[in-house]
Every structure is written in structure tokens, then in C-alpha cells.
Amino acid sequence: MPTQAVAVPAADRRRRTTMTVVLGLLLVAALFAAGAVGGLKAVGGEDGGHASPVSSAPPTGQARAGAGEQPxxxxxxxxxxxxxxxxxxxxxxxxxxxxxxxxxxxxxxDPEEKPLVGFSAPAVLKEKWCVSDVDVDGSSDETWLAAAGSRTERGARTPQEAARDNASLWVYGGYAQPDRAKVTEGAAEPYTTASGIRGSVATASSAGVEPEGKCDTDGTATTFAFKNDKGDIVSWTFTGAKGVDEEVPDATVRKILSTVRLAGG
Known part of the structure; x- marks a missing residue:
């Protein structure tokens, strides 16, 4: 969903995109408390709140997600x-x-584009599922069908709170803005993954979103939050388009969720 709908010259939009890259690096570094984060272009204002790459290649020395672990x-x-x-x-x-x-x-x-919620090292389904030019600046904006990733929870007091808040914020921020009333939140429930990790899972979804562009849809999210071996709360989230022909079935989401585990067993 757009972060703002203002009529500005194309040159200003290009400048703002460049600024967004810089802001994105700083904000994501703060969001995930993990030092410098490179290789992304934050386009939350143009393509439904997703991040897309400046370059498809990772920085030198950085492995792709998945290295060293077997499915x-x-x-x-x-x-x-x-x-x-x-x-x-x-x-x-x-x-x-x-x-x-x-x-x-x-x-x-939000002029500072402060993240409502996010995750890193994601997996993405159909990265170019919908392509549009929302701001009519001659450049295409790409929206993915679904994505999943994980994060460390710095502010949550309990896994239940983290699960509820994450699922709700992804649906609100990515699909239902500016109407929070269109978001339905589910209660956090106990869940145990196939590897034996115990935590809380919560879901959220939107209904009745009025599309402003061809890529606007309702959305859904599922978040599983738990404490790791150090006692820190971490979470995994799936989020994607809802009510479309290619919507990811809940059975698939649950199967992906069941595989959540900690690196090294």
C-alpha cells in the first residue's frame, strides 16, 4: 500500500527513491540490530511495502540464505x-x-519511513507477481505474491505478544492501510514445530480492502514466536496476498511453519 499519495515531479520521485535506499540501510540496521545491511531498496511507498534489490547479487563474502543446512x-x-x-x-x-x-x-x-515491522533473509514467492507504475514515473514497481522471514524481537514481552503484533502489523502495513478496522486478528495459540520448538502462533488477515491500483489486494499473515536457547524471543512470519487465484494455501503455510528450527539443530 502507498506510504503517501502526493503529486511531485518525476525528478523528485527519483531523488526520494535514492534517499529511501540510504534510509533503508540505516533503518534496517536499527530494526534488526545487526550492523550495516546492504543490497536493498526500500520501496514501501510504491509497491505494497516490500523490499526489492538494487542488485540481485549479494555483497562479496555474504552467503545466500540456506547455506550449510539441509531441508x-x-x-x-x-x-x-x-x-x-x-x-x-x-x-x-x-x-x-x-x-x-x-x-x-x-x-x-511517514517521512522517515520508520519500519512498522519487518524480517530479514527472506524467501520470496513470485517476486514479480504484479508489476505496475503506481506513481506514473515511467519505472515499474514490483510486488511479490508472498514472502517469509525471521527477526529478533527487541520489544516484545512474550512470544504471544510478538506473534499477535507481527501478524497484525504485516497485514495492516502491507495491505489494509489506512483502515485498521479491515484487519482481523486471531488469538495466539500454543504451537510446537516438527523439531520440538514450542512457542505461540497467531494469524491476521484483511477483508474489504479497496484497491487503488491493480496490485492492491487483501492480505494475510501467520507469525510463530518463541524463545531461543539464550532466552531471546525470535519470530518467523509468512505474509502474502489473500483472495487471489494464486493465494498460498493455508496447508502450505502450515507445512512451512512446521519446519521452523534453530541452526545447528
Missing amino acids: TVPGWRTVTNPRTGVVFDVPPEWGRKPASWASYVVEDG
């Missing part, structure tokens, strides 16, 4: 986030982004 589902691919230690598997058609990537959503009209 627990035959034929699937493994995604590893070295910042959170969270590992999960995705179907083979999902693309895995480098560990230096992050994706986040911002509040409409």
Missing part, C-alpha cells in the same frame, strides 16, 4: 537467517534472498 522436507529448499539463527524450508519454486536482504512495511505518510 527436512524432500525436494524443498532451506532458508537460514544468520542474525536470528532461525531455519525453515520452502517449496522449490520459492526464491531465497541473501542474508543481507530485509523487507519491511511503513506507515503511510
Whole structure:
């Protein structure tokens, strides 16, 4: 969903995009508390709140997510986030982004583009699922169908709180803005992954979003939050378009969720 709908000259829009790259690096570094984060272009204001690459190649010396871990589902691919230690598997058609990537959503009209919520080292399904030129500046804006990633929770008091807040914020920020009333939140429930990790899972979804462009849809999110071996709260989230022909089935989301584990067993 757009962060702001203002009529500005094309040159100003290009300048703002450049600024967004710089702001994105600083904000994501703060968001994930993991030092400098490179290789992304934050386009929350133009393409539904997702992050897209400046370059498809990771910085020198940075491994792609999934290195060193084997999938627990035959034929699937493994995604590893070295910042959170969270590992999960995705179907083979999902693309895995480098560990230096992050994706986040911002509040409409926020001049600082402070992330509402985000995750890093994501896996993305159909990165160019919908292409449009929302701001009519002659450049295409790409929206993915779905994505999943993980993060460390710095402010959450409990896994239940982290699960509820993350799912709700992804749906609100990525799909339902500016109407929070269109977001339905589910209660956090106990959940245990196939590897034996116990935590809380919560879902959220939107209904009745009025599209302003061809890529606008309702959305859904599922978040699983738990404490790692150090007692820190970490989370995994799936978020994607809802009510479209290619919507990811809940059974697939749950199967991906079941593979969530910590690196190294």
C-alpha cells in the first residue's frame, strides 16, 4: 500500500527513491540490530511495502540464505537467517534472498519511513507477481505474491505478544492501510514445530480492502514466536496476498511453519 499519495515531479520521485535506499540501510540496521545491511531498496511507498534489490547479487563474502543446512522436507529448499539463527524450508519454486536482504512495511505518510515491522533473509514467492507504475514515473514497481522471514524481537514481552503484533502489523502495513478496522486478528495459540520448538502462533488477515491500483489486494499473515536457547524471543512470519487465484494455501503455510528450527539443530 502507498506510504503517501502526493503529486511531485518525476525528478523528485527519483531523488526520494535514492534517499529511501540510504534510509533503508540505516533503518534496517536499527530494526534488526545487526550492523550495516546492504543490497536493498526500500520501496514501501510504491509497491505494497516490500523490499526489492538494487542488485540481485549479494555483497562479496555474504552467503545466500540456506547455506550449510539441509531441508527436512524432500525436494524443498532451506532458508537460514544468520542474525536470528532461525531455519525453515520452502517449496522449490520459492526464491531465497541473501542474508543481507530485509523487507519491511511503513506507515503511510511517514517521512522517515520508520519500519512498522519487518524480517530479514527472506524467501520470496513470485517476486514479480504484479508489476505496475503506481506513481506514473515511467519505472515499474514490483510486488511479490508472498514472502517469509525471521527477526529478533527487541520489544516484545512474550512470544504471544510478538506473534499477535507481527501478524497484525504485516497485514495492516502491507495491505489494509489506512483502515485498521479491515484487519482481523486471531488469538495466539500454543504451537510446537516438527523439531520440538514450542512457542505461540497467531494469524491476521484483511477483508474489504479497496484497491487503488491493480496490485492492491487483501492480505494475510501467520507469525510463530518463541524463545531461543539464550532466552531471546525470535519470530518467523509468512505474509502474502489473500483472495487471489494464486493465494498460498493455508496447508502450505502450515507445512512451512512446521519446519521452523534453530541452526545447528
